[in-house]
Amino acid sequence: MTEETGKSFYETGRPGIRGWIFSTDHKRIGLLYLTSMLTFFTVGVCLGLTMRLQLMFPGHSIVPAHVYNSLYTLHGVIMIFLFVIPGLPAVFGNFMLPLMLGAEDVAFPRINLLSWWLFVTGAGLALLTIFFGGLPDTGWTFYAPYSIRSGQNVSLAVFAAFILGFSSILTGLNFVVTIHRLRAKGMGWFKMPLFAWGLYATGWIQILATPVVGITLLLILVERIFHIGLFDPTIGGDPVLYQHLFWIYSHPAVYIMILPAMGAISEIVPTFSRRTIFGYKMIAFSSMAIAIVGYLVWGHHMFTSGMSNTARAVFSLLTFLVAIPTAVKVFNWLATLYKGSIVLQTPLLFALSFIFLFSIGGFTGLIQGALSTDIHLHDTTFIVAHFHYTMFGGTGFAFFGALHYWFPKMFGRMYKEKPAKLGWLLMFLGFNFLYFPLFIAGFMGQPRRYYDYLPKFAVPNLVSTIGSWILVAGLIVLAVNLIRALRFGEKAPANPWKAATLEWETSSPPPLENFVEPPVVTQGPYDFVGKGLVKG
Amino acid sequence: MEPVEGSHEHSDYIGAKIGMWLFLFTEVLLFGGLFLCYAVYRHRYAQDFHSAAHELNAVLGCVNTLVLLTSSLTMALAISALQKNRPGLSRFYLWATIGCAVIFLGIKYVEWGAKIHHGIYPGSEHLMANFNPGERLFFGLYFSMTGLHGLHVIIGGIVLLCVERIVAKLPRGEDPGESGTVTIIENAGLYWHLVDIIWVYLFPLYYLLT
Numbered sequence: 202m203t204e205e206t207g208k209s210f211y212e213t214g215r216p217g218i219r220g221w222i223f224s225t226d227h228k229r230i231g232l233l234y235l236t237s238m239l240t241f242f243t244v245g246v247c248l249g250l251t252m253r254l255q256l257m258f259p260g261h262s263i264v265p266a267h268v269y270n271s272l273y274t275l276h277g278v279i280m281i282f283l284f285v286i287p288g289l290p291a292v293f294g295n296f297m298l299p300l301m302l303g304a305e306d307v308a309f310p311r312i313n314l315l316s317w318w319l320f321v322t323g324a325g326l327a328l329l330t331i332f333f334g335g336l337p338d339t340g341w342t343f344y345a346p347y348s349i350r351s352g353q354n355v356s357l358a359v360f361a362a363f364i365l366g367f368s369s370i371l372t373g374l375n376f377v378v379t380i381h382r383l384r385a386k387g388m389g390w391f392k393m394p395l396f397a398w399g400l401y402a403t404g405w406i407q408i409l410a411t412p413v414v415g416i417t418l419l420l421i422l423v424e425r426i427f428h429i430g431l432f433d434p435t436i437g438g439d440p441v442l443y444q445h446l447f448w449i450y451s452h453p454a455v456y457i458m459i460l461p462a463m464g465a466i467s468e469i470v471p472t473f474s475r476r477t478i479f480g481y482k483m484i485a486f487s488s489m490a491i492a493i494v495g496y497l498v499w500g501h502h503m504f505t506s507g508m509s510n511t512a513r514a515v516f517s518l519l520t521f522l523v524a525i526p527t528a529v530k531v532f533n534w535l536a537t538l539y540k541g542s543i544v545l546q547t548p549l550l551f552a553l554s555f556i557f558l559f560s561i562g563g564f565t566g567l568i569q570g571a572l573s574t575d576i577h578l579h580d581t582t583f584i585v586a587h588f589h590y591t592m593f594g595g596t597g598f599a600f601f602g603a604l605h606y607w608f609p610k611m612f613g614r615m616y617k618e619k620p621a622k623l624g625w626l627l628m629f630l631g632f633n634f635l636y637f638p639l640f641i642a643g644f645m646g647q648p649r650r651y652y653d654y655l656p657k658f659a660v661p662n663l664v665s666t667i668g669s670w671i672l673v674a675g676l677i678v679l680a681v682n683l684i685r686a687l688r689f690g691e692k693a694p695a696n697p698w699k700a701a702t703l704e705w706e707t708s709s710p711p712p713l714e715n716f717v718e719p720p721v722v723t724q725g726p727y728d729f730v731g732k733g734l735v736k737g
Numbered sequence: 738m739e740p741v742e743g744s745h746e747h748s749d750y751i752g753a754k755i756g757m758w759l760f761l762f763t764e765v766l767l768f769g770g771l772f773l774c775y776a777v778y779r780h781r782y783a784q785d786f787h788s789a790a791h792e793l794n795a796v797l798g799c800v801n802t803l804v805l806l807t808s809s810l811t812m813a814l815a816i817s818a819l820q821k822n823r824p825g826l827s828r829f830y831l832w833a834t835i836g837c838a839v840i841f842l843g844i845k846y847v848e849w850g851a852k853i854h855h856g857i858y859p860g861s862e863h864l865m866a867n868f869n870p871g872e873r874l875f876f877g878l879y880f881s882m883t884g885l886h887g888l889h890v891i892i893g894g895i896v897l898l899c900v901e902r903i904v905a906k907l908p909r910g911e912d913p914g915e916s917g918t919v920t921i922i923e924n925a926g927l928y929w930h931l932v933d934i935i936w937v938y939l940f941p942l943y944y945l946l947t
Contacts, residue, residue: 420881429877
């Protein structure tokens with residue numbers, strides 16, 4: 202026993218800012234990601250609020266049309282590349298994965314630090330477009346040929362996205378090797394927590410899909426400088442080929458966004474129903490199934506761009522198939538809750554609303570996966586509502602659920618329950634007021650990405666804008682409550698929720714080496730009875 | 738696979754190898770996007786691709802293939818020499834590999850220079866006026882793919898230089914397997930063979946299919 206024993210990772214290591222930005226400790230890197238990411242999230246929320254304000258009434262203008270184009274581009278780029286894609290893996294994956302596996306760190310701690318630096322560099326480059334050459338106005342998808350011809354600084358933006366992709370690859374690679382090599386003694390594959398399974402599936406997608414978008418974005422850059430013409434019909438190329446290459450990555454990327462979120466939900470649900478998870482293996486395999494099938498559905502983004510009928514039918518069928526492993530998870534969560542001793546605390550509220558909102562997002566996804574209805578709904582606000590229900594209602598709510606679940610472990614403090622529940626309620630209500638009307642407006646035919654609309658869409662848009670205020674009020678309540686807890690919160694015990702996974706067996710916050718003694722695993726991750734947390 | 742205990746300073750041979758192979762997957766997929774473009778446009782403009790390939794110098798392409806294959810041999814010899822604890826010999830073969838990389842890039846420079854001298858480069862007026870769409874795309878892809886490959890040769894060369902320095906600084910009598918140097922040179926070798934094998938695919942697709 203050294204003198205260091207009993208000290209948390211906050212109290213060991215180099216002091217000052219250098220002790221953070223050059224630290225290879227996975228816990229510190231996780232917190233670095235958390236702070237940088239919440240900063241970008243705040244910027245993204247402000248951009249979204251401005252867009253909603255612009256769309257409050259028809260003909261009402263607070264920003265000119267070209268600025269609106271940049272607003273939705275930047276909102277998309279920030280939210281997708283800087284928040285939702287790295288969101289759960291980079292923050293909670295980094296912090297929790299080694300703890301959950303009983304390891305001291307990830308497999309490659311220095312590469313882990315490098316990936317954060319790449320993340321910050323990419324983000325910095327993206328923000329530089331504000332000062333040099335003008336904000337990109339192409340939408341986050343950078344569709345050719347407009348992205349090749351736009352006078353704005355698209356080159357810097359796509360290069361930034363390339364760097365961010367590289368950061369994401371390194372994180373995924375690190376996690377896959379960590380899971381293969383650093384599990385504690387006795388932890389077989391099927392004794393891993395399900396969050397680790399989610400990260401494992403995600404890691405493979407990050408490795409196998411991200412390079413494709415990397416080269417695609419580099420090609421946009423090359424096109425802009427050298428005019429090779431791969432995506433330019435005047436030279437001989439085909440812009441639809443760009444869309445294929447882009448979505449070969451970017452559709453699997455939506456599973457990069459959602460799989461770790463589902464993993465976090467699979468941790469929260471058994472903990473707060475005090476019951477072992479129903480269908481452990483099915484949840485683990487369904488993550489892998491989603492990762493594999495999700496690879497083969499990219500064509501459904503191009504049903505209206507010109508494709509053979511055979512290709513459209515195949516892509517539509519495969520799209521329906523992805524819903525099956527997703528539904529397996531939903532049923533398993535519900536079965537876990539059934540006859541559980543449910544404790545309705547904030548993380549569970551987020552998890553339950555995740556299931557509700559993500560189901561709506563998933564079902565409306567099937568409506569677009571069907572060929573005939575997609576022709577009607579393509580490029581309307583229906584799509585906007587659908588992917589916000591999955592990305593924000595899904596991953597976003599899971600992110601905040603995970604934050605409230607692991608907050609005591611990460612910071613060693615408890616937050617207050619009542620304000621957290623109030624914040625959740627406002628967020629949940631605001632979210633539905635914000636996005637549900639867009640389903641209706643989209644169904645009536647309102648196109649997305651326009652800075653104005655016909656008067657007949659006035660009511661749903663007004664409701665939506667008011668919803669955005671309620672949502673932000675909820676976010677503020679949550680933020681104030683958590684920041685307050687950092688300073689004044691009660692000291693957190695090692696296991697405040699009576700959870701059964703390994704990260705709760707060490708102190709809150711954990712020591713630098715994570716565990717005083719390397720843990721030996723004998724029970725499953727959700728064996729509440731075996732660990733004496735619930736009477737048998 | 739047996740899980741092992743974690744440690745901050747662990748040197749996990751198998752872990753390092755898995756990591757390297759995963760990284761090579763990402764490299765293959767990076768080039769994969771370009772090979773996909775090649776396949777699509779070759780299918781669409783078969784005749785144009787056929788005639789444009791005549792413009793490339795198959796002799797220089799052949800020589801370059803031989804140079805790179807030789808470099809893979811010297812790379813393998815360098816690894817094997819270090820595994821047998823002969824750092825001096827290993828360094829000799831590393832320099833031979835780096836020499837091959839420089840020759841390859843030199844020949845590539847001559848080839849590109851000749852093309853550009855004849856007005857065949859992306860966006861040139863000559864290319865737009867006198868060539869068919871498929872031929873323009875052929876040259877566009879040729880420059881992109883050999884360019885990206887050339888960039889990898891440069892990066893690989895720099896990696897090998899670093900490895901050479903690490904081997905040179907090995908203390909006398911120390912087992913290079915113990916200090917992890919063998920892992921480093923093996924992983925650098927894997928990268929170099931990847932650079933090589935990509936060229937093995939580029940060469941027939943551009944020079945031989947005429």
